[in-house]
Amino acid sequence: MAFSIFSLMNLSYFSKKLLFVIFFACSFMSVFAQGEPGNPTGPEKPAVYLWKITVYAQGASDAGINKSFSSKLLSAIAQSGKYAEIGDWETFYKELSKSPEVGIGQIAGTAAQHGADVVCAISLTEAFGAYSISARLVKTSDSQVLKTISLDRSLNSLDDLTIVSNELAVQLLGIQSQQPAPPPSGFLPPVPPAQQYPGGAMQQPAAEAPVPQNECTSKFNINELVSKIQSGFPATLKDCSATLAKDIALSKSPFGKKTPLKEPKSFMTDCAIDGIKQKLPSGADEYIKPVESFVQNILNAASAAGGGLDVAKLSSAIGGMNVMDLINDLKIKAANDACVSSEPYTPVEAENESGGGDSGDDGDRKILSFGLRFGVNLSHLYADYRDRYTSSSGTYSSTLGFQAGLLLDIAASNWFHIQPGVEYIQKGMEDFSSSYIEIPLLLSLKFAAVRINAGPYIGICLDSYSGISCNIDYGVSTGLGFDIGMFYIGAFYDYGLTDVSDRPNFDFYNRTLGFNLGINL
Numbered sequence: 001m002a003f004s005i006f007s008l009m010n011l012s013y014f015s016k017k018l019l020f021v022i023f024f025a026c027s028f029m030s031v032f033a034q035g036e037p038g039n040p041t042g043p044e045k046p047a048v049y050l051w052k053i054t055v056y057a058q059g060a061s062d063a064g065i066n067k068s069f070s071s072k073l074l075s076a077i078a079q080s081g082k083y084a085e086i087g088d089w090e091t092f093y094k095e096l097s098k099s100p101e102v103g104i105g106q107i108a109g110t111a112a113q114h115g116a117d118v119v120c121a122i123s124l125t126e127a128f129g130a131y132s133i134s135a136r137l138v139k140t141s142d143s144q145v146l147k148t149i150s151l152d153r154s155l156n157s158l159d160d161l162t163i164v165s166n167e168l169a170v171q172l173l174g175i176q177s178q179q180p181a182p183p184p185s186g187f188l189p190p191v192p193p194a195q196q197y198p199g200g201a202m203q204q205p206a207a208e209a210p211v212p213q214n215e216c217t218s219k220f221n222i223n224e225l226v227s228k229i230q231s232g233f234p235a236t237l238k239d240c241s242a243t244l245a246k247d248i249a250l251s252k253s254p255f256g257k258k259t260p261l262k263e264p265k266s267f268m269t270d271c272a273i274d275g276i277k278q279k280l281p282s283g284a285d286e287y288i289k290p291v292e293s294f295v296q297n298i299l300n301a302a303s304a305a306g307g308g309l310d311v312a313k314l315s316s317a318i319g320g321m322n323v324m325d326l327i328n329d330l331k332i333k334a335a336n337d338a339c340v341s342s343e344p345y346t347p348v349e350a351e352n353e354s355g356g357g358d359s360g361d362d363g364d365r366k367i368l369s370f371g372l373r374f375g376v377n378l379s380h381l382y383a384d385y386r387d388r389y390t391s392s393s394g395t396y397s398s399t400l401g402f403q404a405g406l407l408l409d410i411a412a413s414n415w416f417h418i419q420p421g422v423e424y425i426q427k428g429m430e431d432f433s434s435s436y437i438e439i440p441l442l443l444s445l446k447f448a449a450v451r452i453n454a455g456p457y458i459g460i461c462l463d464s465y466s467g468i469s470c471n472i473d474y475g476v477s478t479g480l481g482f483d484i485g486m487f488y489i490g491a492f493y494d495y496g497l498t499d500v501s502d503r504p505n506f507d508f509y510n511r512t513l514g515f516n517l518g519i520n521l
Contacts, residue, residue, distance in 0.1 A: 002208035012262075020468060029113065043211065047309075050081075050084040051083055051118060052083070052084050052085065052086050052115055052116050053073075053078075053083040053085060053086070053116060053118050053119065054085060054086045054089055054091070054092055054114065054119050054120070055070045055073045055077070055089075055120040056096055056102075056104065056107050056111070056119065056120070056121055056122065057069040057122035057123075057124060058096075058097075058101060058123060059101075059123050059125055060124045060126065060131070061126060063097070063324075063328055064327070064328040064331035065161070067097075067125070067328065068124065068161055068331060068332055068335040069090075069122060069124070069165065070230060071089075071336065072162055072335055072336070073120060073122070073169065073427070073497065074089060075165075075336065076165045076166050076168075076169040077173060080173075080250075082173070083173070086114050086115050086248050087114075092114045093118075095110055096110055096486075104121055104138060104143055106139050107138070108139070108140045108143040109140070109143075109186075111138075111140045112140035112141065117138050117139070117141075118138060118139075119138050119140055120135060120136070120138075120168075121135070121138055122134070122168075123135075123136075124155075130152055130154045131152070131153060131154070131155050132152050132155060133152070133153060133168070134149075134150050134165065135150075135151075135168050136148050137172055137173065142144075144335055147172060149168060149172045150373065151168070152166075153395070157342040158334065158335055158340070158342040167197075178310050190206070190380070192490075201371045218338065219338065219341055220284045220332040220339070220341070221340075221341050221342070221345065222331065222342055223342060223343060224345045225280065226327050226330060226331070228280070229291070229323070229326065229327065229330070229345050230323060231347065232275070233276060233291075233326070234318070234321075236275035236276060237268075237272055237298070237318045238318060238414065238416070239273050239275070240267075241314050241315060241448070242262075242414075244264060244267055244268060244271075244311065244314075245252050245311060245449050246449045246483075247267075248264075248311065248487060249343070254289035259340070261327070263308035264308065264311065268295070268299055268309065268314075269296070273291065273294050273347075276288065276291050282311065284354070287330055287334075290326060290329045290330055294321075294325070294326040296320060296426065298317050298321055299314075301315075301320075302316070302317040302319040311337040315448070317453075321436070366411060367410065368408065368409070368411075369408075369409045369411070369520060369521060370406065370520075370521040371407045371409055371419075371519065372404075372405075372406060372519045372521070373403070373405050373407060373423065373517060373518040374403065374420070374518070375399065375404075375515050376401070376402050376403075376515060376516075377401050377402065377403060377425070377426070377427075377430055377513060377514030377515070378400060378401075378512070378513050378514075379394075379398060379399055379429070379513075380396055380398040380424070380428075380429050380430075381395065381396045381428065381429040381500075381508045381509065381511070382398065382508070382509045382510075383395070383506055383507065383508050384393075384487065384506070384507040384509075385505055385506060387505050395511070396429035397429060398429070399426075399430050399432070399433050402423060402425075402426060402437075402513075403422060403423050403426070405422055405423020405425075406421060406422060407419050407421030407422075407423075407440075407442075408420050408421065409444075409520070415445060415446050416444075416445060416446070417443075417445075417451075418441075418443060418492070419440075419442040419443075419444050419453070419455075420439070420441050420442075421439070421440050421442070422437065422438070423440075424436075424437060424438075425438045425459070425514075427459075427473070427494075427512050428510075433493065434462070434463055434470050434500075435462040435463055436461055436462060437459070437460045437462060438457055438458070438459040438473075439457065439458050439460075440455060440477050440495075441456055441457070442455040442479075446483075447483050449484060450479060451480070451482070451483060451490070453477070453478065453481065453490075454477070454479075455477060456474065457474065457476070458472065458473070458474040459472065459474065459510075460472060461500070470500060471498070471499065471500050471501065471502065472500075473497050473498060473500050473510050474497060475494055475495050475496040475497040475509075475510070476494075476495050476497065477494045477495075478492065478493055478495075480493055486519060486521075487518065487520070488516075488520055490515075490516055491513070491514065491515050491516075493512065493513050494510065494511070495511065496509040496511065498510075
């Protein structure tokens with residue numbers, strides 16, 4: 001029998017009141033059901049809507065652990081299908097990580113701004129070689145803590161992070177493991193019935209070939225990659241910068257290159273990347289992309305007003321870089337890479353091709369090299385006169401001479417060199433000169449193409465001045481030079497400290513200003 005408005009009108013007062021109470025209770029339960037986490041309903045959020053969640057971890061001394069832990073836990077939650085992650089987790093994480101430590105209210109507020117309904121706030125405290133992990137599930141609308149879990153675990157590898165992340169997802173959010181349960185003991189799949197094939201033979205159809213699983217063609221150790229980049233990347237950038245400065249100087253010198261220079265930013269990028277590629281372990285080619293981005297940030301910091309590279313700012317930008325930012329990016333990328341292992345790695349000292357320099361040196365640096373030097377000089381004698389009654393001093397007029405010699409360059413590091421040598425040099429005064437075999441021992445500070453030299457010398461006299469005997473000369477030599485490709489241009493000043501004659505009442509000291517050219521072999 002149909003129920004109509006007229007039937008309702010014929011109901012008793014008690015029946016009408018009972019129907020009104022039932023209708024009100026159903027409406028209240030419908031409204032209450034809208035607040036159920038995981039599957040809200042209503043006009044704003046349809047039934048298929050999943051609550052959006054994000055994760056923020058803090059407290060570990062290594063920033064890479066904080067970010068990797070957050071990423072892995074968020075991935076474990078999202079893969080369950082019960083919650084959806086926010087659209088731009090990287091921006092959310094970077095915004096919070098600007099502060100050393102943030103509270104629950106700030107975490108919840110920032111998560112809400114990025115569209116999250118709930119947030120997992122993780123606090124890591126390191127003690128006795130392990131971590132005390134406190135996890136809170138927080139509603140972003142009112143910062144209400146819905147659930148709290150505490151764990152004590154070791155986090156020594158990426159595998160540990162994965163295990164703990166899955167454990168937290170199960171305990172904190174009630175998410176079950178996504179791994180399928182193994183079949184019961186003795187279980188065998190059903191065998192299809194035999195089929196009648198032409199010829200009357202009863203045969204089973206051939207078994208289908210198993211579908212090949214996606215496997216890594218080669219795995220590599222993230223700790224090996226991090227160690228090699230941390231030790232070699234700064235030196236590679238400095239060497240590339242020095243080479244660029246030399247090429248620019250050489251292009252402007254009389255010995256300039258005949259071919260045009262490569263655009264400085266392109267040169268620096270290619271030089272740095274080629275140097276790092278030689279250090280990458282097999283299978284890590286994909287990890288060159290974070291390195292390229294890091295190099296571009298350095299070059300942008302050293303850009304001139306017109307957008308080109310300011311070479312003068314480049315050294316400062318390289319010196320002020322924080323290579324740990326690159327290391328953290330590599331660790332985060334490796335956290336979600338199934339082809340990466342995390343095993344202890346000890347650097348091998350013999351990897352330095354130069355024979356074992358310090359960790360900041362590049363393997364292509366020559367430890368020993370030779371150089372030829374030749375040039376002209378202006379020399380004069382400084383004289384002190386004294387007798388029983390008077391004393392005086394003065395200089396004699398200069399004379400023009402020349403020098404030529406050979407030196408050995410010992411590169412103790414990229415910036416500190418030792419240069420012993422031997423050369424023939426003419427010294428003296430106007431109308432009188434003497435020849436020496438001079439043996440300098442110079443200490444050289446090298447900054448890109450510039451050298452600052454200083455050290456002692458000793459000169460063995462080969463002949464004497466007219467009427468003046470010639471003794472051994474020793475003193476101090478200082479100078480400034482430029483390495484332009486294989487060429488050297490420099491100036492020096494020898495300051496004699498010993499009397500080079502035996503004339504009574506006179507002391508003669510050599511003073512020599514020289515200019516030389518050279519070839520670095």
